[in-house]
Amino acid sequence: MTSPIAVLSAMEQEGHLIEARLDELREETSFGRRYVSGLLAGNPIVTAVSGFGKAAAAATVAAVLERYSPSHVVFAGVAGGVGSGVEIGDIVIADRLVQHDFDASPIFQRFVIPSLGVAQIRADEQLTAALTAAAHDYLQGRYRKDMERVELAVFDSVRTRIHTGAVASGDRFVSHEAEARSLVSELPSVLAVEMEGAAVAQVCAEASVPFAVFRSISDRADESADVDFLAFIAEVAAPVTAGIVEQLLRGLR
Ligand code: ADE
Numbered sequence: 001m002t003s004p005i006a007v008l009s010a011m012e013q014e015g016h017l018i019e020a021r022l023d024e025l026r027e028e029t030s031f032g033r034r035y036v037s038g039l040l041a042g043n044p045i046v047t048a049v050s051g052f053g054k055a056a057a058a059a060t061v062a063a064v065l066e067r068y069s070p071s072h073v074v075f076a077g078v079a080g081g082v083g084s085g086v087e088i089g090d091i092v093i094a095d096r097l098v099q100h101d102f103d104a105s106p107i108f109q110r111f112v113i114p115s116l117g118v119a120q121i122r123a124d125e126q127l128t129a130a131l132t133a134a135a136h137d138y139l140q141g142r143y144r145k146d147m148e149r150v151e152l153a154v155f156d157s158v159r160t161r162i163h164t165g166a167v168a169s170g171d172r173f174v175s176h177e178a179e180a181r182s183l184v185s186e187l188p189s190v191l192a193v194e195m196e197g198a199a200v201a202q203v204c205a206e207a208s209v210p211f212a213v214f215r216s217i218s219d220r221a222d223e224s225a226d227v228d229f230l231a232f233i234a235e236v237a238a239p240v241t242a243g244i245v246e247q248l249l250r251g252l253r
Contacts, residue, residue, distance in 0.1 A: 004037060004044035005252070006070035007245050008060060010196050012049050013233045014077040017242035019047060028067075033060060035067065041250040046070060050196060053171045054099065057196035061203045072127050073211040074248070075200045076241045078233055079167065080221030082180045083191035086163055087217065089155040089236060091135055091244075092191050094167035094213040095128060096120040097198035100183055100190070101170035111187070113202055120166060121201040124210030128164075131212050134247035135162050138240070141247070146239040152228060155236065165191040167213055169198035175225040183221075193221050216240050 009015035019025070022038030022045065029035070037046040046068045050060035061073060079092060086092060098120045103110050111119035139160060147157040166189040174180050174193050184190060197213040204211035216237040219225035 002044055003069050003071040004046045005249065006061070006064045006068060006073045007045060007047045008050055008057070008064065008073065008075050008200065009077040009241065010050050010052050010057065011077065011233065013230065014237055014241055015047055015049060017238045018045075018245055021242060021246060030063070033063065035064070037068065041246055043249040043252060045249060053195050054169060054199035057199040058203050061200045065203070065207055065209060070209065072124070073200060073204050073209055074127070074131070074245065075197050075211070075213045076245065077194065077215060078218035078237045079192035079194035079215035080174050080180070080219045080225055081191065081217040082184050082193050082221050083163065083165065086191050087159070087161070088219060088232070089157060089160050090217045091160065091162045091240065092167060092215045092217060093128060093132055093135065093162065093164045094123050094197060095164050096122050096166050097201040097213060098166060098168050098187060098190070099170060099198040099202070100168040100187060100193070101172065116202065116205055121198060121205050123201065123212045127210050127212040130251060131214055131244070131248055132162065132164065134251060135214065135244050138243040138247045142243050143240070146243060147236070150235045152232060152235065154228065155232070163191050165189060167191065167197050167215065168193045169195055171195060173225070174221040175223060177222040180221040192217060214244065
């Protein structure tokens with residue numbers, strides 16, 4: 001049996017539409033986490049929901065690596081846009097990830113992960129390129145249909161853009177403009193902030209497993225970050241996640 005691609009998300013609502021598209025679905029539960037495997041577009045895949053934050057994400061991806069030996073890991077879901085021009089509804093693909101709340105100074109420079117010796121962990125280039133192509137194909141294909149009935153006042157699906165750049169992760173939901181601004185002043189290249197990607201990046205880099213992260217921008221990490229959050233996930237992020245993942249698997253093997 002070929003190794004599956006692992007696709008993880010923090011919340012059930014972000015990834016659940018993938019499950020609905022699987023053939024030969026199998027389900028396992030261990031230590032409170034549910035792993036669903038099957039075939040998507042004829043290719044083996046395993047999905048899991050990590051829960052919020054770096055510890056939950058690291059534990060989940062480590063368990064997935066042990067149990068399923070995936071060839072690649074993809075983490076998907078929503079994020080707050082902090083880069084200029086990164087708007088609600090846009091897609092951010094991480095080319096590198098940083099843990100913005102990690103600080104082992106003065107032993108190591110701020111943000112540097114000691115086991116890796118770097119602050120910014122690079123996503124796998126090939127997988128990220130494949131993901132970028134899949135995102136473009138999805139936006140030009142099924143996306144319009146998926147968004148037909150979406151009526152979110154803050155979101156204009158016609159202008160959806162794909163950005164590639166740094167993503168920052170930390171154990172905090174950023175919902176104050178001042179905090180978002182201070183994060184960007186410390187890490188100027190960051191386009192989006194979320195709570196799991198860089199932890200998955202650390203575990204995968206330590207295990208030499210290629211990984212990639214993409215996010216739908218649900219908010220601008222400011223005082224209105226919680227407005228329509230769940231509606232955005234249900235109506236936009238979930239179909240976008242499933243659409244891009246399906247397109248990725250169609251193109252991979
Ligand atoms: N995920 C989605 N929006 C976020 C935000 N503003 N901060 C952290 N994680 C998020």
